Every structure is written in C-alpha cells, then in structure tokens.
Amino acid sequence: MKKIAMMLLFALAVTGASAQDVMKKQSDGTYVVNTTTLGKDVKGYEGATPVEVYIKKDKIVKVVPLSNNETPKHFAKVKRDYLPKFEGVSVKKFAETKVDAVTGATISSNSILENVRLGVEYYKKHK
Numbered sequence: 001m002k003k004i005a006m007m008l009l010f011a012l013a014v015t016g017a018s019a020q021d022v023m024k025k026q027s028d029g030t031y032v033v034n035t036t037t038l039g040k041d042v043k044g045y046e047g048a049t050p051v052e053v054y055i056k057k058d059k060i061v062k063v064v065p066l067s068n069n070e071t072p073k074h075f076a077k078v079k080r081d082y083l084p085k086f087e088g089v090s091v092k093k094f095a096e097t098k099v100d101a102v103t104g105a106t107i108s109s110n111s112i113l114e115n116v117r118l119g120v121e122y123y124k125k126h127k
Contacts, residue, residue: 023126030056031127033119036066042118044111046070051112053086053119060089063116074105083111086116094120 011115023033028073035067036050037041044067068075075116082102089097093119 005126009018010112011043014124015075023122028056030054030061031123033123035119035122036084038122039111039115040117042114043110044068044070045074046103049111049115050106051119052115053123054092055120055123058091060086060091060116060120062087063112065112070108074102078105078108078112091120091124108120110113 021034022037025030025031029089031054033053033055034050035053036048039050040048049068049070050066052064052066054064063086065079065083070078082099082105085099099113101113
C-alpha cells in the first residue's frame with residue numbers, strides 16, 4: 001500500500017512539474033512556451049523536434065529549437081532560413097500564415113511548424 005501511494009505521489013509530482021514547465025512568463029511580459037511535452041509525438045526526420053516559442057503582445061518574437069537528433073547539416077538550414085519566418089507573426093493569424101518548408105529539410109520543417117502551432121494554441125488557451 002505504501003509503495004502504491006509513493007508511486008501516485010511521484011506521478012502527480014511529475015505531471016504537475018511538466019504542466020508548470022510548458023509555459024512561463026518572463027518579467028518583460030514575454031511568454032515562453034516549451035513544446036517538449038506538447039509535441040512529444042511530433043516527429044522530424046530523426047525524432048522529436050521540440051522548440052520554445054517566445055510570444056509578446058500576441059506576436060511571435062522568436063522560435064528557438066531545443067535538443068533534437070535531426071541531421072545537423074540540414075537542421076542548420078532550418079535554423080537559418082525557416083525559424084526567422086515566424087518572427088512577428090500574430091497568434092491570431094497564425095493559422096492563416098503560410099510558411100514554406102526548407103528545401104532538403106522538409107520533414108524537419110513540417111515538424112517545427114507543427115510544434116510552433118502547438119505552442120501558439122497552448123498560449124492562446126492558457127495566457
């Protein structure tokens with residue numbers, strides 16, 4: 001019985017910590033949404049591609065990729081040519097925004113797009 005209670009407490013602690021870590025508000029009013037848990041099933045070419053989406057005044061400020069296993073050469077193109085395309089996009093108009101994938105890194109680009117979408121949706125529901 002004691003073992004079951006400890007497992008339940010541990011499960012609750014892990015769940016609470018991960019939910020708390022999904023979105024944080026910085027002192028300057030910028031919200032940072034971490035898609036590690038939101039997009040755990042979103043796969044790029046070599047696995048999950050989590051990001052942090054920075055949002056201030058209902059606009060995306062930047063998207064920062066987190067640790068992933070994508071091919072470094074191709075993912076460098078995504079970081080350089082794709083992530084800046086999200087800067088300044090309104091969260092209200094995000095769904096209507098077309099962001100073309102990077103040639104040679106289409107799967108990675110699409111997984112990043114899905115992670116950003118998940119981050120924006122989470123922000124809209126929880127800010």
